[in-house]
Amino acid sequence: MALSAADREAFLAEPYVGAVAVEAGAGRAPLSVPIWYAYEPGGTVSFLTDGDSVKAQLIGKAGRVTMLAQRTHPTYRYVSVEGPVVGRNPTTLEEMTRIVARYLPDEAVAGYVEQSNLAVLVTFHMRPERWLSADLGTI
Numbered sequence: 001m002a003l004s005a006a007d008r009e010a011f012l013a014e015p016y017v018g019a020v021a022v023e024a025g026a027g028r029a030p031l032s033v034p035i036w037y038a039y040e041p042g043g044t045v046s047f048l049t050d051g052d053s054v055k056a057q058l059i060g061k062a063g064r065v066t067m068l069a070q071r072t073h074p075t076y077r078y079v080s081v082e083g084p085v086v087g088r089n090p091t092t093l094e095e096m097t098r099i100v101a102r103y104l105p106d107e108a109v110a111g112y113v114e115q116s117n118l119a120v121l122v123t124f125h126m127r128p129e130r131w132l133s134a135d136l137g138t139i
Contacts, residue, residue, distance in 0.1 A: 003079065003133040009041035011133070012079045015102035016069040020047065022055065023062040030066075031058055037067065038099045044125040045081060048091045048099060051122040059085060065126050076136040081128035091121035 003011065021032040033055055037047040045067055049056050059065055063085055070078040096118060101109050 001135055001137075003077070003135055005131075006041075007135075008079045008131055008133040009039075011071075011077060012039045012045070012069055012081065012128075013041055014069075016071065017103075018045075018047070019068045020055070020059075021066045021068070022058045022064070024058055031055060035067070036099050036103050037069075038095075038102060044086060044127050045083075046095065046099070046123055046125050048095065048121050048123045050120050051090075052120065056122060056124075059124055060088070065124070067126065074137075078132075078134055080132040081126070081130065083127045083129040085124050086127045087123075087125035089123055091118055091123045093118065095123050096121065 015036075018035045018037045019032055020035050021030045024031045031054065035047045035049070037045055039045045047067075064083065065085060066080060066082040068078060068080045070076075093113070096113050096116060097109060100112050104112055
């Protein structure tokens with residue numbers, strides 16, 4: 001069963017590992033890779049990557065991405081959002097810390113951020129336009 005707008009936005013705001021998919025060009029399937037992301041209801045989906053990566057190059061060229069978040073235990077749920085990339089900027093210390101803090105224990109965040117090379121990272125911001133979602137119930 002599809003989730004309500006409020007439920008799908010609340011679900012997407014939780015710290016699931018996401019998967020971003022982007023057009024990869026003629027004769028190729030879309031590139032799909034896992035990401036850590038941040039989202040607040042009504043806002044944009046933000047995620048970071050190496051600015052020289054294939055992912056970053058393809059996102060820049062396509063200007064759109066799809067992002068999927070899923071829960072793999074009962075009740076099984078997923079939310080998929082598609083939309084335009086509405087921003088790209090060098091990753092700030094604040095963005096890096098905010099995203100990492102969603103996924104790591106408090107005591108690990110500072111160390112992870114300190115060993116990361118912010119100079120090579122970019123943050124993308126995608127505005128959700130199309131939503132697919134489902135709660136597949138209990139087993």
